[in-house]
Amino acid sequence: MSPANGGGRLTNPETSDVETAHGAPWRFALEGVRQALTGPAYFVAVALVGVGGLAKAAGFPPGVAFLSTLLIWAGPAQVLFFGAIAAKTALPAVALSVSLSSIRFVPMVLSVLPMLKRRDTRLSTLMIASHFIAVTVWAESLRRLPDIPRAVRLPFFFGFSITCVLVTGFFTLAGYYLAAVLPKPLAVGVLFLTPVYFLSTLVRGARSSIDWFALVFGLALAPLTQKFVGGGFDLLALGVVGGAGAYFAARAWDRRRDRAR
């Protein structure tokens, strides 16, 4: 039996230092490691293989390819960073584009940390936890954390996310040496992994009407914003317009459903 299911005996989720003093945090940290190794760690790792190749093409040493995953931990930002430097972009402009692409972490951090924190969680712990929040860990956290007792969510989260980061770091390093020799069908497979993995994770994790409306609005608006909003603002517009649309549509939907009952 996995500890995730055994956690039901924690009657008060805000407990309990007595309970957690019996080695439970470590058990849940290991459970996080185990769950990461059942799939998510490898999916994100394979998705970042290409970043290693980019780092090499941009003229960086292998250590930077590896560290870029540990430090930046954001596929798109890493692609921008190495891609822009390979294209001889001025460094401040590189920093600006990297920063713009990482604005999307704001809603992710805002939606994961409240699930992790307890009243006595230190600021420094939250700062460190926030570093690991990127698309994969975000989507998987929303799906997995509700099954974990609150008292041991942080150890579970750290076990899960550190495993993802380390496995991905080594795959990035492997990509540094291998990317140029991948046959084309495999290279296509690597590029296709991100969309198919995230779409199925989102569908699997969808619990409320809000989650479903987010999927529908995102899919419907993506081609439109790309066509009609230019200048690098299309994703921002998509997030704000689509997010607000999905949020209010879901609330209206829930209200109608409640009234129908």
Next chain:
Amino acid sequence: MSLDLADGGLAPYLILIVFGFLPSEIWRWLSVGVARRLDEESPVFLFARTVAAVLLVGVVARLILTPAGDLASVPLAARLGALCIAGAAYLAFRKSVMAAVLAGEAAIMSAAYFFSG
């Protein structure tokens, strides 16, 4: 101060930290301050979750509609077809993400093999 990759030594690592790590990380740190004051039931939390989900779906949709690199050599219909196969496998194997990924990957790689002649 001037940093250049060609300097070798620690320069590439400094460039990574100053122009890659810090500009990205700042958003996570800024968000922590706000997130500390939110709880799981608050509307701001739900709204943030929705915006993040829509953003992710949008990024994913673009990776399929206007892909970069070798994926662009596979026609749009085949990309969408591979996605449908992934969806069918997801349902057939009782909502398994792994089944969806494996089926979708098998489909897209076959398509890539076919269209590369």
